[in-house]
Amino acid sequence: MDIFYDSTTCLVVLIYWLIIVNITYCILIKRRSIPSSMSWLLTIYIIPFIGIAIWFFFGEFYLEKRHKRIAKKIWSISNQYLNQLKSCKYIFQIKNSEVATSLFQLCKHRQGMSGIKNNKITLLTDNKKTISILIRDIYLARRNIEMVFYIWKPGGLADDVARALINSAKRGIRCRLMLDSAGSIDFFRSPWVQKMKRSGIQIVEALKVNLVRMFLHRLDLRQHRKIILIDNYISYSGSMNLVDPNLFKKSSGISQWIDLMTRIEGPIATTIGMIYSCDWEIETGFKILPKLPNKEMLKNTSNQNSSVQVIASGPGFPKNVIHQALLTAIYSSRNELIMTTPYLVPSDDLLHAICTAAQRGVKVSIIIPLYHDSVLVKWASRVFFSELLEAGVKIYQFKNGLLHSKSILVDRQLSLIGTANLDMRSLWLNFEITLVIDDNNFSKKLSLTQKEYISNSELLDKKIWSNRAYWKKILEKIFYFLSPLL
Structure with a gap:
């Protein structure tokens, strides 16, 4: 028994130190900031077993290689599409204001496209009004509706949006909904999932949180985008989640959350649609590239001097x-x-x-x-x-x-x-x-x-x-x- 016990102890100690050495190597070989590296090293050495567990779930970018591979494939296959988009020269802004020039040049070199003009931009500062306008746009949709949110919390105004989507899907509008698994956990436990699916709405649970996937990607890597696309022409983006501001996190005692959203009519919807298409293909394997902008969509827009760029981040997108x-x-x-x-x-x-x-x-x-x-x-x-x-x-x-x-x-x-x-x-x-x-x-x-x-x-x-x-x-x-x- 003593020999077995000693052998087991030695094996456990050996495995433990092999794990520690491996984590130390991973920290040192990957060029991180010095404070970050020191924090991780101190964590795994001072609180070893807890530190190892934290590293295992939060330290390594497990999903990065997979997303990079898929995203690279997507953009490689889409080269023809990107070239066709670049050929629509009437949507690109040639000159920017002095203060914006450097940033737009950075975006052009990192992402391959100049800023896009001919957009009608509205700033929305009231969550209730934003949801009201969104519901109107959903009922007026003629072809397609795509959404991605970090949080969809059922109840109140959020249910009104759900009913509007169901109504649109039943009248033949193609509706796609992508929600983060962790952020929208209440939604995925609600009856709305089946109600929407029965009406024809496609729903994707992004970055699923379960026992199997815990070992495949970092738990804190989340789909944090907020995007709405309607008819490849109207787009929303900003900080607002799909929640009723009167109901969301009332138990915290903080009062309402204050958000900003933009509602844009114009060709920038195509660029945002490309990002949505990439996210959708990464999760489902299916490509849904948006239609190219045409001169017809520019008739109702104004302000030729404005310009908009879209910056997307995450595994597979331009780093940093x-x-x-x-x-x-x-x-x-x-x-x-x-x-x-x-x-x-x-x-x-x-x-x-x-x-x-x-x-x-x-x-x-x-x-x-x-x-x-x-x-x-x-x-x-x-x-x-x-x-x-x-x-x-x-x-x-x-x-x-x-x-x-x-x-x-x-x-x-x-x-x-x-x-x-x-x-x-x-x-x-x-x-x-x-x-x-x-x-x-x-x-x-x-x-x-x-x-x-x-x-x-x-x-x-x-x-x-x-x-x-x-x-x-x-x-x-x-x-x-x-x-x-x-």
Whole structure:
């Protein structure tokens, strides 16, 4: 028995150290940021068994190779389609405003296309009104409706959208719905799934969460995009999930979530449709490329001077492109930079860019929620406040609900609206989408919205912040240590 026990112990210890060595090799061989690498190394050595479990589920990008392979195949097969799209020269903008030029050049070189003009862009700031307009568009649809959301929470207005989709499907409109498995867990447990399928709606559960797939991809890799496409002409995107704002997360006591959405009529729907097509094929194996834009769709649009780019991130899409876009936008600012985000855990590069902008005379304001739904992110974000305040950045804490909108306004001309938070997961992991809008009229509306946010916020006082309790500073440091893992 002693020999068996000793042999088993030696085998377990050997396997344990082989796993530790293998993880250490994976951390060191892949060029990560130093804080991230150090956090992982300390985690697996200080709390070994728990650290190994965390690494196994969250450390490695298990799905990356598979998605890259499929996405590469998709874009290779689609070369003819892309060339046909590029031949529609009447939709591409040749020149951008001074502040937007660098960012649009980056997007062109990274994604292969210039910005698209001839779009009618509307900024939607009220979730109830947004859903009301969406329901109207669904009932008016003539050919197809495609949607992807991180969260679809049944109840209230969300059920009205479901009924509108069912009605459209029954009258012959092709409807496709793609929802994240983790974010929309309540939807997939509801009767709506079968009701929709019986009406002819195709439903895909993206990045399924189950025991088998736990070993195939990271649990925190999520389909975080919010996209609606109608008739290859109308498109929606922004921070809003498909939920009733009066019902969603009422138990948290934070009041309503505040979101921004864009509704766009015009050829940009084709570009957004390509992203949706890629996501759909990755999940189902079927290609659903959108129809090419025609001159007929340009009749009802205006503002030839505006331009829109779409940036998509996630496994298989251009690496770090949203991170690069944010850095380019910040460094392009000359006068004013206003940012809204619910989660502020920036990379070192982003933090440096924001502080540098303030130190070279740009009026930099960051608007974040005062009340938060994530304790971890709330405390992790606080460790950045001192450096931002010292550089001259104004930090506003929004009081009237949970500010969930993700927006950047540069020099009251260049706007970025999308799904990506200023945290590690959004920048380097999730499937996200950001719209880059070079449009003076749109930027004026965004500026008014951001000013309204500021009027409902508390300005963080530098002196009061520096005198906060010592135990709070310790907590902030602890969560800062964990921030690369968030």
